[in-house]
Amino acid sequence: MDGKEPEMEFNLLDEPWIIVKTKTNETKTWSILELFEHAHEAQELAGELPTQDIAIMRLLLAIMHGAFVTDEIETADDAIDLWTSMWEEKQFRFDEIKAYLEPYHDRFWLFHPTQPFYQSAHIKQNMDAYKAAKGKKVSSEIKWKTVARLVGDLFQSDNAPRLFPVRTGEAQNCLTYAEAARWLLHLNGFDDDSAKMPTPKGVGYLGQLGLIYAKGRNLFETLMLNFILVDERNEVFADNEENSKAYWEKPVCETIEREIPQPRAQKDLLTMQSRRIFLHREQGMVTGYLLTMGDYFAKDASLLNEVMTVWKRDDTRDFAPRRHQLESQMWRDLSSLLGMKIKNDDKARQPGIIHWLQLLEDAAEAIRFDVELFHICVTGASYDLKGAGWQIVDYVQDDLTINASLLAKMNEIWIQEIIDVLEKTKKAINSFGYFVTDIAEGSGDSMQKSNQIQKRELAKFAQEDGYYHLDQSFRRWLLCINPEKDNLEERTVEWLHIAKQTLLQLAQEELDRCSETAIVGRVKDGTVQNAIKSFREFQYRIKKALG
Incomplete structure (x- = not known):
């Protein structure tokens, strides 16, 4: 926008931006390709917040769905065979991932004149057109939001700065490209619904979920355990269908405020664009951003294709995602966590990840699945109604370890x-x-x-x-x-x-x-x-x- 920086800069496939913890407890920063090549050498993702890690994990899982799920995967048996062959290798088939991503290399530039990653290059023009159509005043001035509002562990507004911020001084005014990339994904998934143009239809998609995932003995295992290929009916997700596409596989959508049907494909759902965002850079640093509404689901959408949430009974949708309670340890709600019925309650819905782990455990001997303990983790943002909308006030993180055989049928x-x-x-x-x-x-x-x-x-x-x-x-x-x-x-x-x-x-x-x-x-x-x-x-x- 300012013409001072290179048109294309910082490709997420090649540049280091994802923080991981190694087996020696060191932290390293890897690119997407480095991570898939060395995932078996790392313990876990280790970003600034657990919610940031889950946003990045979902991006990585979408890449896996795109790279490995072909039209040959038609049945649950096919899916289990694919998963088993990958698990037994104990590291990713890096050549296949690299070959899949190569045609989309240009879609992973953090800064690009027309298609910056997870962003809308023409957001100012689109916002002005929206305002004009609504009879609102349009200004030629660009009012950048400060990066202090982009950083999730600050959760402050321009008018009400946090009393004891994690970042202080100049660090609040700019971000490195690597930092900005991580917080970009976080903002897309967990943004609040405070005043914007137009008013959002709720918080970001991930903020609406009671997120749940499994953690393995290393990062490769964690990604594999959450690489869920079938639904609760044991039908294969439609990741190989023509109209099922990840964010980078389809044209950039510039439309502000778009209601979409919930996709059946996992790679589509995992890369949902809840917000339209554009990062502003100066002299090699990100100093601000623009933000507006993005894609959303109808209020009565079932969301049943989501596999990384716990559920609650709902009068209009039968079941709806259940957010985690900030003050409540996860074991207190074990019935929702595992999707089991409580006495005198005839309905319950199992989280997709739990159903998937149950399938793996039931087939453990046949597929040489050697996991003795399941580490089940939950995370999410906690929102509070302040003024005209819901704002993030804290984050939820908890985990529980159980014997894997407990999940066997x-x-x-x-x-x-x-x-x-x-x-x-x-x-x-x-x-x-x-x-x-x-x-x-x-x-x-x-x-x-x-x-x-x-x-x-x-x-x-x-x-x-x-x-x-x-x-x-x-x-x-x-x-x-x-x-x-x-x-x-x-x-x-x-x-x-x-x-x-x-x-x-x-x-x-x-x-x-x-x-x-x-x-x-x-x-x-x-x-x-x-x-x-x-x-x-x-x-x-x-x-x-x-x-």
């Missing part, structure tokens, strides 16, 4: 029993919350009907404290379960005992530090209510819940 009864045990644990923790509010009432704290909000908040705080004290115990207990060696009843009794003893100990501590007023108690509805009585009632409730 023959062991579904184990998963169901674990979920039932968690429901019992939830009831016991709720009882702990009620006990703490009873203590507060006995102490004379204001807990009248006019203060029910305070009472609920106190109960919630106590319940979160209960989950906190059970967190590491549950993770260790789940990790140690091996359905091929363990007894189901013995294992469930073991957890119920751990949960009961932990919560009783917490309740005893509450009792020990309560006031003398609470011990003496007071008359409520004609009966004496005191801390001792509340403790005994809690003991009864927890034994009823946990046995």
Whole structure:
């Protein structure tokens, strides 16, 4: 735009921009081609945020779908055969990836006169045309957004800078090309829906999901485990069809605000353009950007082709993506995580990645699948309503390790029993919350009907404290379960005992530090209510819940 820089600069296939952690715990920066050539030598992606890593991972997965899924992959057996042959080689077929990407080399220039990567070269003209059509004032001046708003770990606005930013001084005013490339993908996936022209139809696509993925013993394994080739019906995704194309395989779309049908092809969905963006560079650095609305799905779109999200029941769509809760450990929602039904609930939907891992585990002996533990990870952005729209306030990241055989079809009864045990644990923790509010009432704290909000908040705080004290115990207990060696009843009794003893100990501590007023108690509805009585009632409730 300014004519001062080379027309084409910084090709993402050749230039280093993806941060990885090596097996020796060093960090290195690789290009796309370097990463595929050496993925087996790295532990994991190691960018600035987990959400940035998942945005980059989805780009890499789209390349894999484009490179390896041919029209010969027609059935689930074909897909498993392809996947198995790649897995057994323990590193990527680099020549095939390089050959696939070579014709699209020009589509990976971060700066290009007509087709910059993941950007819209004519965004200013398109925005002006949109404004003119709406009768809005059009200015010849370009108002660049500062890069401080591009960087996801700052999450600040031009008018309200963050008090303690990660980047300070001049580092807030410019980005290297490598940094800008990483945050470009992040912005496309997780941008908020605050005021823009036009007003976005929600946050970025990835921000709408409860993202879930599997982590392997190295980066090659991580990418392979998430290289999902079939849907929940075991039908092959249409990545080889003529109209199924990744971002770089089709012409750049300059249309602002475009509703699109959800693609069945994974490489299409993995490279969805939620926003139209254009980076501004000066003297070899990115100093600003332009941003507007991009592609979006209809409000009633099912999104069922998405394989990297957990699900919830939805009245209009049957199922909808379920965002992760910032304060909630992932094991607390194991039923949604694994797509298993809770008693008295006849519907559940399994995340695509879990279904895929289950397929691999069921075929483990035949395909020599040698993974003993599955590391299941979740990530996502947490948004809060501020002013006219939703803005990012924090990020979610958690992981859980389970024995791989737990996902085998023959062991579904184990998963169901674990979920039932968690429901019992939830009831016991709720009882702990009620006990703490009873203590507060006995102490004379204001807990009248006019203060029910305070009472609920106190109960919630106590319940979160209960989950906190059970967190590491549950993770260790789940990790140690091996359905091929363990007894189901013995294992469930073991957890119920751990949960009961932990919560009783917490309740005893509450009792020990309560006031003398609470011990003496007071008359409520004609009966004496005191801390001792509340403790005994809690003991009864927890034994009823946990046995």
